[in-house]
Amino acid sequence: EPLRGLLDERKEGVRAEAIMALGRIGPDAEAAVPDLVRRLGDKSERIGREASLALGRIGAPAVEPLIAAASARETLVRARAVEALGATPLLKGPGLQAVLTCANDAEPAVRAAALRALSKLATADDVALPILKENLRHGDETVRRAAVDWVAADRRLLSTLAPDLETLLTADS
Numbered sequence: 001e002p003l004r005g006l007l008d009e010r011k012e013g014v015r016a017e018a019i020m021a022l023g024r025i026g027p028d029a030e031a032a033v034p035d036l037v038r039r040l041g042d043k044s045e046r047i048g049r050e051a052s053l054a055l056g057r058i059g060a061p062a063v064e065p066l067i068a069a070a071s072a073r074e075t076l077v078r079a080r081a082v083e084a085l086g087a088t089p090l091l092k093g094p095g096l097q098a099v100l101t102c103a104n105d106a107e108p109a110v111r112a113a114a115l116r117a118l119s120k121l122a123t124a125d126d127v128a129l130p131i132l133k134e135n136l137r138h139g140d141e142t143v144r145r146a147a148v149d150w151v152a153a154d155r156r157l158l159s160t161l162a163p164d165l166e167t168l169l170t171a172d173s
Contacts, residue, residue, distance in 0.1 A: 004032050007039065015039075016050050023054030030061035037065045040080040041072075052080040056087025063088060063095045070098040078102060079113040086117020096121065103131050108140035115143065119150035129160060136164045144168065 003025075006018035019036065022029040036058075039051035055062040062084065069081035082102045085095050099121070102114035115135055118128065128150075135147040151157050151165070158165075 001031075003029075004035055007032075007035050012044055012046060016046050019047065019050040019054050023050070023057040026057055027059050027061055029054075029058050033058060033062045033065055036062070037069050037081075040069055040084075041074050041077040048076065048080050052084040053087065055081075055084040059088050063091070067094055067098045070102055075107045075109055078105065078107070078110045082110060082113040082117050086113075086120045091121055100127070100131070103135070108138070108143050111135065111138070111140075112142045112146040115146035115150055119146075119153050125157070125160075128154075128157065132157065132161060133164055136161070136168060 003018045003021050006014055009015050009018070019039065022032045022036065033055065036051045036055050039047055040055075042048045042051065055066060066081045066085050066088070069077055070085065072078050072081070082099055085091055085099050088095060091099070099114050099117045102110050103118060105111045105114065115131070118131065132147050132150060135143050138144055138147070148165070148168070151161055
């Protein structure tokens with residue numbers, strides 16, 4: 001409770017430290033999940049990022065609220081919710097489906113966040129490959145980079161995607 005009280009402090013540093021401490025507590029900080037989800041859309045990049053990391057560390061108790069946040073109207077909230085889901089240990093079922101859905105989001109920031117999240121999760125090749133192929137050709141550079149980073153992190157995908165990567169390397173952009 002005392003840490004939750006610090007989430008409304010005026011000083012950003014105090015709020016950030018309280019959020020980080022809640023993340024270190026992990027699943028036992030379940031009571032703070034609604035407070036942290038509200039911080040996903042914070043105007044401070046630091047607060048939003050720390051809230052996302054903390055929710056991922058809290059894990060299973062945060063999954064349902066994060067699924068709801070992954071379909072929020074605000075782009076930043078969706079992107080940070082997806083990042084948190086990607087940091088959730090052993091994510092599966094509806095949580096994984098929410099990340100997969102966001103891999104097709106119209107907003108490049110959300111799509112790139114979903115690709116980064118999927119790269120951390122054990123995504124089956126038959127699921128990963130179509131997503132990667134589509135996003136390697138996406139019009140937004142941030143999305144393409146997130147897809148390339150995923151391939152770089154999971155080298156077993158490289159041989160299958162080599163022709164797509166060759167096309168990227170020779171593209172004007």
